[in-house]
Amino acid sequence: GQSLEQPSEVTAVEGAIVQINCTYQTSGFYGLSWYQQHDGGAPTFLSYNGLDGLEETGRFSSFLSRSDSYGYLLLQELQMKDSASYFCAVRVFLYGGATNKLIFGTGTLLAVQP
Amino acid sequence: DGGITQSPKYLFRKEGQNVTLSCEQNLNHDAMYWYRQDPGQGLRLIYYSQIVNDFQKGDIAEGYSVSREKKESFPLTVTSAQKNPTAFYLCASKDRSYGYTFGSGTRLTVV
Numbered sequence: 001g002q003s004l005e006q007p008s009e010v011t012a013v014e015g016a017i018v019q020i021n022c023t024y025q026t027s028g029f030y031g032l033s034w035y036q037q038h039d040g041g042a043p044t045f046l047s048y049n050g051l052d053g054l055e056e057t058g059r060f061s062s063f064l065s066r067s068d069s070y071g072y073l074l075l076q077e078l079q080m081k082d083s084a085s086y087f088c089a090v091r092v093f094l095y096g097g098a099t100n101k102l103i104f105g106t107g108t109l110l111a112v113q114p
Numbered sequence: 115d116g117g118i119t120q121s122p123k124y125l126f127r128k129e130g131q132n133v134t135l136s137c138e139q140n141l142n143h144d145a146m147y148w149y150r151q152d153p154g155q156g157l158r159l160i161y162y163s164q165i166v167n168d169f170q171k172g173d174i175a176e177g178y179s180v181s182r183e184k185k186e187s188f189p190l191t192v193t194s195a196q197k198n199p200t201a202f203y204l205c206a207s208k209d210r211s212y213g214y215t216f217g218s219g220t221r222l223t224v225v
Contacts, residue, residue, distance in 0.1 A: 042216040048213065102159070
């Protein structure tokens with residue numbers, strides 16, 4: 001089967017750093033993505049890791065280790081507006097590589113406190 | 115501005131009724147997707163389409179149907195065969211980049 005695991009909730013204070021982990025078991029792995037979703041809103045794309053290592057985009061960084069089937073999202077200098085759900089998603093190939101789809105984790109609710 | 119428009123934002127369905135959710139994009143993306151999200155859960159793939167006039171079942175296609183007659187449009191019909199349709203429905207599209215662009219969603223409730 002295909003599964004992704006991430007913590008259900010994380011709490012941190014403004015200005016702090018928080019790491020959200022994601023472990024996955026999938027076949028046909030192509031890359032790991034992260035999405036942010038504010039309550040009742042549309043998920044927005046944050047980052048993508050196709051190869052091992054760290055990708056940095058402003059205050060957000062994402063890491064991937066394909067040998068460990070593990071990745072994380074790192075949020076620095078936390079702000080109140082970062083309070084949201086964060087989803088990891090694995091891109092897998094279908095039909096011999098002709099198409100692909102995203103499989104989402106169940107999400108991590110991040111609460112940033114003053 | 116380019117984006118994905120989903121309508122309606124809220125939809126109420128009676129038992130045994132079919133309803134259609136609209137999804138329109140002006141991003142010129144080839145691939146489009148429908149996801150379902152239940153409270154506190156991740157997104158599960160219902161149907162996807164890589165090109166016009168072609169679509170494939172996702173992981174939870176039973177009780178749903180789609181069409182892709184135009185590149186810009188990918189409507190989802192929730193049929194009476196879907197026994198638990200109350201959920202948040204999200205439409206997405208994708209070009210050759212890595213990220214999906216999502217619409218703002220339709221919240222469907224059975225009354």
